[in-house]
Amino acid sequence: MLGNWNILNNYDSVVNRRIWLLWKKGIDLSPCHSNDQSITVKCLTNTTTFFITAIYGSNSGSHRRSIWQHVRDLDSMYGSFPWILGGDFNTYLHYKESSDFNLLGLYSSYDMLDFQEVVQDLSLQDHPFFGPTFSWINKQKDNYLARKLDRVLINPPWTSLFQDSFVEFLAPGHSDHNMALQPIQGNPMQKLFLKLKRLKPSLKKLNKNNYSEISTRVRLKKIELETVKIYTLNGQNSIAEELKIQKELISLEESEYMFLKQKTKVRCIKERDKCTKLFHSTIASKFKRDIIRVLTNNEGKRLDSFDDMANEIIDYFKNQLGTSDPNVLPVDSALLKNLLHFSLPIETATELTKIVTAEEIKEALFSQGFFKGQRGIRQGDPLSLTLFLLAMNILSKIRNLVVAKGNLESIVGVTSILNHLYTLSGLNLNVSKTEFFTVGISARTLDSIKSATGFKQEFFPVRYLGVPLVTRKLTETDCIPLLNNIKARLHH
Template sequence: MEFKIACWNIRGMNNEFKQNKAIKFIREERLQICAFIESHLKVMMIEMSKQVMLCRIEACQGRVNFFCSFVYASNSGIERRDLWKKLDKQKQFVGVWPWVIVGDFNVTLNINEHSAGGSNATLDMCEFRDTVNLLEVEDIGSNGFFYTWTKSLKSKDCKTLKKLARILVNEEFLRQIPEAYGMFLPYLVSDHSPVVVIFKEDYPRKGRSFRFSNFITEKDGFLDLVKKEWEDSGMGFHMYRLVQNFKKLKKPLNRMSWSNGNLFEKANRLKDKLRRDPEACDKDPYNGELRKEAAKSLNEYIEAAKDEMNLLQQKVKVQWLKEGDRNTAFFHSMLKAQRNKSKVEMICDELGNSYVGDEVAAQFVAHFENFLGKTDPVEPLLNDIFKNILTNEKAAEMVNLVSDDEIKEAMFDIDSNKASGPDGFTSSFFKKA
């Protein structure tokens, strides 16, 4: 029997016409394996075993970034237990990231997923259900066929149908990609229904937050604009009216900021003009219009350079506020994921014997005891190491409570245009302290 593999670089596989051409190509060439290179997606193979393959999928343009496990479960319930263990390890690896599990599990989850019905769940079904609960995943919303497998397409008397294929996702997947859904297509030439996960391109994107540019406070008309928008304060409590006034100011302030264009390009353009104007004056020193133009260019460049500097100082401070404080939920989530990835689930000794679970720690201890040996307990030498020791009075003084006046004095001492230091304070604060 001939065995064929193929590879085809074809851009834009979300196009239905190209999808049909790709399917026709596979059928006509009778390919066993065909890889389509899609330049809009990055797919990283992480782990592959007999029954499951874990990949990381990222869209080059867009916010789609998730882990995907493709499953082809064994017909044997005993062999499927290896799959359940493998999926549990993959869950630890995925951690807090979005995760979808798609494929043929070769076992139903509930009694009603068999066309003939039944009174009790089998042992295989119970094990599958326990695994789903352990993985903390659930079926995604789907359309198309309910039963994904038929016993025989060719037999007109066959009425056995089961739901063996499914799409399972974790909570983070539902939170980040809420518009994704599944589709179970007609059987066609196979007794299994094709499974498709669809990501809508127009799922809601997070709106950009309002960014106030400090430099526009020095522009003509700023105070008049604020006064005009603030006059009609509306009805309601003071805090509600304050918030509404701030919201009304967003668009006018954005328009004022955008009217100055790209400050960096403007400063470069005026700088080049500032170089050309003196050359023109040098060639025609008695031309008053050229001198006026040169003076005008100088004033415009000074103003643009000042705006550019104010914007850069503001960006530096915002960057610190964004990345300086690492005590965030995102940071701890990433730390948890890294800890799960670093967890050792199985280890082999020098003789090739495998140890799992609680036996792993014992083998580490046994290895280092054999490698380093054991030592007798020694007396602590702290008194010889630490010569200078604070008195109780000095130690108590160092942990005194900070008063509100001291906090206020420190915060008001920070320049509004000065970037914070590594711990949130400026150098002037330390000098004063």
């Protein structure tokens, strides 16, 4: 019957077989002491050693005093180790641990004083527990009496080592005593479960006090408020009473809202993954909530059809990425070859001119998702600097074909080169941001240049990238602002 269990009893110390101690085979537990009212064992684990004392106190107060002396002796031997004592002490510690304490008042018997003295002298304390306060009941209808005769005590080393341990007092069942359950160790999920179990009574009490029949209470409070409003209008009540009840109604309505919201969440968690009607209803509700039903375009026109809204969204993101410029023409490779005077090795040329597959393009940098960029790469792309240098190299080669002089013909030649670069690369000259500086040119020539180009004339001195540009040799005075900025950076 007990094939997987070891058993220890105190038959040798008492004739009526008072205590049984059982533990599963494989647990390293060995007996230390046994007498008519207790059994003490030693338990070894991978990390520590601790002692357990099972107690069944005598019904006789005078005979029970021998167990208190035995506990003192055990403390002198094992008190430096974690030690737990539990069982039926057949007496209680405090007057409130008896259901008749309202009648007896601040009462302490000799048995209680003996017990209190041992607990205080040995620095023992009740193990943290949850469950009923009383552990024994006489089960008499007319002379009801309940007391805490069963308890679990621990010493300071146990408190320090087993900080997460606890005791649960279970329902008494067929016995008139409650069973005490004390897991020494457990996995994290078990600990969480038991902590939530301990929290459950407090949550039930909170729910009963604050959310019981909440909808009915809200309805009754509304009726009360309507009645008080009538009394206020008739001059029978002050406005303060009406405001007080209105505040109470608002508080009840907020509680009702939170209660119903939480109830909906619980129901959703329970049923949403079962393909139930609630699940499909929740999905449909979310779908309806997320649908865009109306848009307003840049012209202020209201768009309420799905086709119009879809076209507006597509056009918006296409405009964000830019539009193609019809003035930008394909590049003539012969022109570039003549400008750069550069030829590639045959194998490199073959590699660069071979047919590129659609899959290679998709996997390369030019894949931009659903909305394709129409004007090359976006600003901030790592390739932008390299492509800009390549374009400026072409501009420099074309610029060398034109002789720059301080007359209208030279300026027109330069602008035509810039316009040609625009057709090749899409880099267009912004006339409103272009300025020119002159030295030794007549007013008539200046007027003709400004009229032909639309450029704005500026005058020296001017700074470019912090460096002063002047028509003469730089002096120390010209460089003072630049030197001051450098010194400021060095001292920063």
